[in-house]
Amino acid sequence: MKVAKFGGSSVADANQFRKVKQIIEADPDRQIVVVSAAGKSASERIKVTDLLIEMERAINDGDDFSKLFSKISSRILKIRDDLNLKLDIEADLNEVAKHLNGCSHDYLISRGEYLTGKMMAEFLGYYFVDAKDILIFDGDNLNYELSRQKLLTILQKHQNILVPGFYGSNEDGSIHLMPRGGSDITGAILANLVDAQLYENWTDVSGILMADPRIVDHSKKIDVLTYEELQELSYMGVGVFQEEAVRPVRQKNIPTEILNTNCPSAGGTLVVSKEKHLNNNIVTGIAGKKNYIVITIKKYRLSKHLEVLQKVLAVFQKQHISIDSTPSGNDGFSFLCQRGDVGDKLKLIIQELKSNCGVDAVNVRENIALVAAVSLKLSSRPAIAGRILNYLDESLIKVKFVFQDGSDIKVVFGVNNEDYEKTIEKIYHESINSIAQKISA
Numbered sequence: 001m002k003v004a005k006f007g008g009s010s011v012a013d014a015n016q017f018r019k020v021k022q023i024i025e026a027d028p029d030r031q032i033v034v035v036s037a038a039g040k041s042a043s044e045r046i047k048v049t050d051l052l053i054e055m056e057r058a059i060n061d062g063d064d065f066s067k068l069f070s071k072i073s074s075r076i077l078k079i080r081d082d083l084n085l086k087l088d089i090e091a092d093l094n095e096v097a098k099h100l101n102g103c104s105h106d107y108l109i110s111r112g113e114y115l116t117g118k119m120m121a122e123f124l125g126y127y128f129v130d131a132k133d134i135l136i137f138d139g140d141n142l143n144y145e146l147s148r149q150k151l152l153t154i155l156q157k158h159q160n161i162l163v164p165g166f167y168g169s170n171e172d173g174s175i176h177l178m179p180r181g182g183s184d185i186t187g188a189i190l191a192n193l194v195d196a197q198l199y200e201n202w203t204d205v206s207g208i209l210m211a212d213p214r215i216v217d218h219s220k221k222i223d224v225l226t227y228e229e230l231q232e233l234s235y236m237g238v239g240v241f242q243e244e245a246v247r248p249v250r251q252k253n254i255p256t257e258i259l260n261t262n263c264p265s266a267g268g269t270l271v272v273s274k275e276k277h278l279n280n281n282i283v284t285g286i287a288g289k290k291n292y293i294v295i296t297i298k299k300y301r302l303s304k305h306l307e308v309l310q311k312v313l314a315v316f317q318k319q320h321i322s323i324d325s326t327p328s329g330n331d332g333f334s335f336l337c338q339r340g341d342v343g344d345k346l347k348l349i350i351q352e353l354k355s356n357c358g359v360d361a362v363n364v365r366e367n368i369a370l371v372a373a374v375s376l377k378l379s380s381r382p383a384i385a386g387r388i389l390n391y392l393d394e395s396l397i398k399v400k401f402v403f404q405d406g407s408d409i410k411v412v413f414g415v416n417n418e419d420y421e422k423t424i425e426k427i428y429h430e431s432i433n434s435i436a437q438k439i440s441a
């Protein structure tokens with residue numbers, strides 16, 4: 001049995017629905033299908049999920065949201081009508097409309113997947129299973145045992161099912177929304193629950209490329225990579241596969257393939273466990289994110305004053321700021337946070353660090369980008385990191401810092417935001433040219 005998840009771009013309009021049907025009909029093992037909400041296409045510039053988020057904002061601000069609701073409804077109805085489906089999707093839209101005032105955030109934002117899923121089930125002739133009836137969460141954790149029982153009961157009666165991604169339910173029956181990109185997680189969980197022979201993740205690129213195709217033209221495809229490498233790449237910003245979707249497939253060693261709905265024959269990227277890893281490249285992939293803030297605290301003989309660190313961490317915890325990485329030095333410790341997470345709290349944080357934590361000094365650097373090179377080979381050949389650094393230096397890119405934080409398969413370079421794209425391009429080109437040759441020589 002295979003689980004096939006189709007992302008927003010794969011279900012953006014009726015034409016994409018037809019491509020999905022062809023793929024499903026080509027292999028009877030594709031018995032569990034997961035869909036995201038209709039996403040972006042050449043003619044549709046906004047994902048349905050983003051329209052829902054915009055509508056919620058309007059509702060909360062007391063603004064007129066009727067235009068947004070019409071926009072969402074028209075998109076759904078257009079797909080239904082273009083496909084000539086005999087489905088009373090108006091009834092579902094009316095149900096959503098009835099709940100608009102006073103419904104939960106999780107309910108509202110999950111409706112894109114629910115409505116898209118209903119149409120895809122009808123189109124494929126698959127049995128529609130509302131994700132809230134099978135994926136039961138206890139807080140943020142899935143109750144695997146209970147969810148497995150519920151899913152298997154349904155599969156005893158129905159051979160082919162469609163499950164909308166991105167949500168499940170809490171124990172009280174209310175909707176539980178997953179993080180953005182969460183349909184990948186739904187697919188991975190279902191693959192885990194049924195011990196699938198393969199988890200297929202269908203998107204709009206033929207696999208994971210060594211570098212973001214929006215930055216590097218004709219970037220090479222990664223043919224095979226490990227769960228570990230995928231996790232690091234996803235964490236560092238490769239949007240193709242949600243970071244939290246790695247654990248469920250990794251736990252059961254379920255082979256996972258990233259494939260292109262628009263070009264199924266092109267092949268994709270296969271994700272497997274370490275033992276089966278076959279990749280010969282020196283650097284497997286490059287990823288990164290812009291807009292970090294680096295907050296560095298200085299304290300003479302910090303290692304003897306761990307109470308200082310405790311107080312510093314409490315400041316971040318109090319402000320609900322997640323810390324992405326913490327490279328440390330002799331008498332200092334740096335905290336890397338995303339600008340968007342810090343918002344307007346930066347002044348307050350600095351003030352608290354200075355006055356309540358017993359530090360000698362606090363330095364702040366803004367507009368920093370992180371670029372990571374990921375490769376299993378980094379653990380046994382740390383020289384690769386040095387070579388990359390050398391190339392960046394020769395290219396006149398000012399590297400602010402380098403670290404390998406915890407994972408020994410990733411080296412991270414901190415650069416100015418404006419050097420972000422150039423750094424990725426440089427590492428990419430040198431990885432496939434000189435570094436590979438010099439290191440293997």
Ligand SMILES: Nc1ncnc2c1ncn2[C@@H]1O[C@H](COP(=O)(O)OP(=O)(O)O)[C@@H](O)[C@H]1O
Nearest residue numbers: 007008009203204205208209211212238239240
């Ligand atoms: N290293 C990479 N390899 C492939 N795609 C990447 C990479 N980094 C970023 N992307 C972007 O991720 C997009 C696919 O992710 P996403 O938009 O979430 O797809 P879907 O709509 O199928 O869920 C691609 O269109 C591509 O622009």
Ligand SMILES: N[C@@H](CC(=O)OP(=O)(O)O)C(=O)O
Nearest residue numbers: 007008036049180181182183
């Ligand atoms: N629709 C949700 C969940 C998802 O997984 O979407 P996509 O497959 O388009 O990344 C989102 O936009 O976050």
